[in-house]
Amino acid sequence: MKAYVYLVGAGPGDEELITIKGLRCIQESDVILYDRLVNKNILREARPDAEYIDVGKSPTNHTYTQDEINNLIVKKALEGKVVSRLKGGDPYVFGRGGEEAITLREKGIPFEVIPGITSAIAVPNYGGIPVTHRNVSTSFHVITGHEDPTKETSTVNFEALSKLEGTLIFLMGVGNLEKIVKSLLYYGKSSETPIALVHRGTTSNQKTVTGTLRNIVTLVKEKGITSPSVIVIGEVVKFQNKLNWFEKLPLQGQKILVTRTREQASDLTLRLKALGGEVIEFPTIAIRPPKDRDMVYKRLKKVNRAQYVIFTSVNGVKAFFEAIKHIGMDVRDMGSGKIIAIGPATAKALEDKGLLVDIIPESYVAEGIIESLQGLIKKGDTVFLPRANIARKALAEGLDALGAQVEEVDIYDTVIPEDRQGELADILEQDIDWITFTSSSTVRNFMAMLGSENKKRLKNIKFAAIGPITGTTAKEYGLQLDAQAKSYTIEGLVDVILEARTNEVNTKT
Numbered sequence: 001m002k003a004y005v006y007l008v009g010a011g012p013g014d015e016e017l018i019t020i021k022g023l024r025c026i027q028e029s030d031v032i033l034y035d036r037l038v039n040k041n042i043l044r045e046a047r048p049d050a051e052y053i054d055v056g057k058s059p060t061n062h063t064y065t066q067d068e069i070n071n072l073i074v075k076k077a078l079e080g081k082v083v084s085r086l087k088g089g090d091p092y093v094f095g096r097g098g099e100e101a102i103t104l105r106e107k108g109i110p111f112e113v114i115p116g117i118t119s120a121i122a123v124p125n126y127g128g129i130p131v132t133h134r135n136v137s138t139s140f141h142v143i144t145g146h147e148d149p150t151k152e153t154s155t156v157n158f159e160a161l162s163k164l165e166g167t168l169i170f171l172m173g174v175g176n177l178e179k180i181v182k183s184l185l186y187y188g189k190s191s192e193t194p195i196a197l198v199h200r201g202t203t204s205n206q207k208t209v210t211g212t213l214r215n216i217v218t219l220v221k222e223k224g225i226t227s228p229s230v231i232v233i234g235e236v237v238k239f240q241n242k243l244n245w246f247e248k249l250p251l252q253g254q255k256i257l258v259t260r261t262r263e264q265a266s267d268l269t270l271r272l273k274a275l276g277g278e279v280i281e282f283p284t285i286a287i288r289p290p291k292d293r294d295m296v297y298k299r300l301k302k303v304n305r306a307q308y309v310i311f312t313s314v315n316g317v318k319a320f321f322e323a324i325k326h327i328g329m330d331v332r333d334m335g336s337g338k339i340i341a342i343g344p345a346t347a348k349a350l351e352d353k354g355l356l357v358d359i360i361p362e363s364y365v366a367e368g369i370i371e372s373l374q375g376l377i378k379k380g381d382t383v384f385l386p387r388a389n390i391a392r393k394a395l396a397e398g399l400d401a402l403g404a405q406v407e408e409v410d411i412y413d414t415v416i417p418e419d420r421q422g423e424l425a426d427i428l429e430q431d432i433d434w435i436t437f438t439s440s441s442t443v444r445n446f447m448a449m450l451g452s453e454n455k456k457r458l459k460n461i462k463f464a465a466i467g468p469i470t471g472t473t474a475k476e477y478g479l480q481l482d483a484q485a486k487s488y489t490i491e492g493l494v495d496v497i498l499e500a501r502t503n504e505v506n507t508k509t
Contacts, residue, residue, distance in 0.1 A: 003077040005104055007097050009090040009116015012123055014202040015039040016273070022114045030081035033073060037088035037228060039203075044262070044281065051076075066096055070103040077109045090116040094144050094171050118142075120169045123201030123230040127208040128244030130236055131167050137236050139166030145173015145180060145231060162187035167234035174227045178217050184233070185213055194237035199229040202246075204253055204278030210240050249276025250498055256434040257427065259284040259442040264314065268436065271494045277434075282427055284445035286417040287315055290389065290410050297327045299409050304335030306384035306407065308377070310369060312342045312391065313439075317349040319412035320386045331355060337384065342369060343489060364488040365469055366395035370402070379403035386411035390441060392469070416445045424449050428457040434482075434497060438466045438490070440473035447477045462500070466493045 006025040011017035026032060026045050034043065036056030043052060053072065055064045064072065069085075076083045091097025091113055104111045120142045124131050131140040141164060143156055161168060162184045173180055174197070185191060191214040199207045211219045213233070246252065254277045258265050262283045269279045290296050300323055303309060311317050324330065331354055339357050341347035343364035347357040361368030377383070382405045385396060389410040396406045424446075435458075437443045443465075450457070455478075463479050465471035467488035471481050483500045485492035 003080050003109060004082050005073060005077050005109055005111040006082075006084045006114055007091045007100060007111060008084050008086050008114045009095070009118075010034075010038045010042055010086050010088055011117045012089055012119035012126075012202045013037065013039055013200065014126075015041040017117050017122060017202065018042060019114065019116065022116065025084050025112075025114055026086065028082055029084040031076045031083045032086055033069065033076075033083065034086040035088050038086050041279075041281065042086070066099060070100055073100060074103060074107050074109060077104070078107075087116070088119070090118040093118045093120060093142065119201060119228075119230055120171060123198045124169070124196075124232050124236075126202045126206060126246040127196060127198035127230075127232075128240040128242070128246070129196060129198075129232050130239060130243065131169065131232070133236050133239065137165070137167045137234055139164070140169060140234075141166055142169045142171065143173075145170035145176050156183075158183035159187045162189040167232065167236050170231035170233070172227070173231050174220070174225065174229045177220060177231065180231070181213050181217055189213060193233060194235060196232045196237045196240055197225050197229045198232065199225045201230055204251075204255060204276060206247060206252070208240060208244065208247060210237055246276070251501055252276035254278065254433045254501060255280065255431060256436060256497070257282055257432050258436050259446050260436075260438050261285045261287060261315070263287070264438075268438070268490050268493070271490065272497070275494070275498060280427060280430070280432070282420065282424065283417055284442050284449060285414050285439075287319070288413045288415050289319075290413055293323075296323060296409055296411060299407065300324055300327060300329070300386075302407060303337075303384050304333055305382055306335065306337040307381040308340060308373070308404075309334065309337045309384045309386075310340040310342075310395070311346050311350060312366070312369075312385075312387050312395065314346055314349045315414075316387050316411055317346060317353065321353055323411060337382075340369060340372075342366075345489065365467060366392060366398065369395060370398035373399070373402060377402045377404050380405060382407060385409065388441070389413045392440070414441050414445075416448060420449075425451075425454045425457060428454070428461070432461050434462050434464055436464045436466075436493060436497070437470050437474055438493065440470050443470060443473045443477060443479070464493060464497050464500075466490070 008022045008025050023045055029050060031051045032046055033053045033055050055069050073083055073085055085100060087095045087097060089095060101111060121131055147154055170180060193213045195213055195216045196208055196210040197220055209219050209223045209225055256272050256277045256279050258268050258279055258281050260268060265281045269281060272279050339350060339355055340359045341350055341357045347360050350357055359372055361372040383399050384407045386409045396408055399406045462482035463474060464483040465474055465481055466485050471484045474481055483496040485496050
């Protein structure tokens with residue numbers, strides 16, 4: 001593809017608020033230049049070989065000047081690359097996207113602007129404030145709270161603004177809050193006019209402070225509200241207490257590290273985010289094909305001889321079907337053996353492939369499978385067991401004790417992701433509240449990636465395990481569990497985190 005630039009609005013903070021088109025642009029790009037306020041989780045949607053460049057600017061520190069950013073976009077595009085310039089909010093709402101677009105036009109570089117959800121609307125929404133409301137406010141006005149410091153005089157007409165009945169929304173204005181308030185009061189705005197500041201809106205760190213023009217400066221200092229915050233002024237602020245849905249979610253304010261494989265993390269991530277948690281995905285497991293593929297393919301051809309085929313993970317299901325497809329087999333070649341799945345997630349993965357599961361044990365561990373097969377397996381029955389190279393031997397040994405002939409096949413390897421070895425220590429500096437473990441492998445690999453020298457970084461972090469096997473492994477590494485799922489599923493894991501958090505809040509209150 002020839003050089004092309006996308007100026008992409010990434011939304012106000014919650015990565016799920018990016019548009020479908022914006023996401024597609026990221027996935028297509030060779031180079032991604034992103035701002036400070038862009039949620040880094042969005043970057044995981046990019047191609048593995050994409051180049052990332054942090055051009056973030058804060059009010060007091062500019063990594064790159066705007067001219068340098070413009071030149072960098074041009075440079076990368078002229079190298080024949082597809083570039084996404086990823087900006088918080090919308091590119092054309094105080095995002096300086098217009099300047100970048102003009103530069104591209106002058107250089108003859110084709111570009112496209114992908115609108116984003118602006119913080120001017122989304123952040124008040126998440127703070128429980130509608131920017132318009134019938135019979136209360138029929139307009140809203142978005143104003144910069146941080147003008148170009150090189151300008152000799154302000155172009156913000158506070159005299160006109162003070163007379164408006166609609167909602168006033170100031171972006172990037174925390175540092176100038178006192179000036180904004182004084183200017184509005186000077187031109188006649190009532191000191192009892194409601195005002196709110198929504199700090200880090202749409203994220204788990206969101207905090208809303210409400211008051212009036214008379215007392216807001218003092219309240220903001222007392223509450224320690226800093227940038228980035230959106231300032232909302234007008235009668236609609238009175239709805240905040242009644243409509244504040246986001247900050248009342250039960251996991252609001254909790255930052256949770258998910259250690260599952262990238263492919264599997266989404267279900268857990270979505271459930272935690274729906275409850276208000278901020279999720280950082282840090283896979284400690286990568287799935288790789290087995291080292292001796294030819295041996296695996298040879299043994300797979302014997303699956304039709306088995307009286308039982310046992311799947312112990314979703315990863316095992318995926319690897320199994322990829323392998324049989326490679327050697328020209330399909331479900332018709334599997335024979336008439338009974339299909340056993342260790343739990344509902346694995347059963348669903350099999351059903352999605354067209355296989356109905358005969359047995360799901362009551363307890364979703366190896367011991368549960370063995371118990372469910374008591375009295376069913378006859379001496380000499382063949383059990384086909386496709387699984388990970390590092391899987392526990394308890395299942396194979398238990399089946400052997402029942403008289404079965406066990407055909408174990410290491411259908412996939414689990415390894416430590418090589419590309420993220422150095423990141424974990426830095427991530428743990430982000431005030432993580434919870435770390436979740438969904439298998440013993442996630443525990444072992446997490447500790448290996450952390451290193452003994454960084455174990456002190458785990459202080460004050462809570463740990464949650466999906467079940468007793470994983471929990472035991474965590475304890476072997478000296479980790480004190482704060483929550484262990486009662487039903488060994490993702491839903492069960494979320495439930496115990498929620499229960500622990502609820503108890504913690506109730507204890508404090």
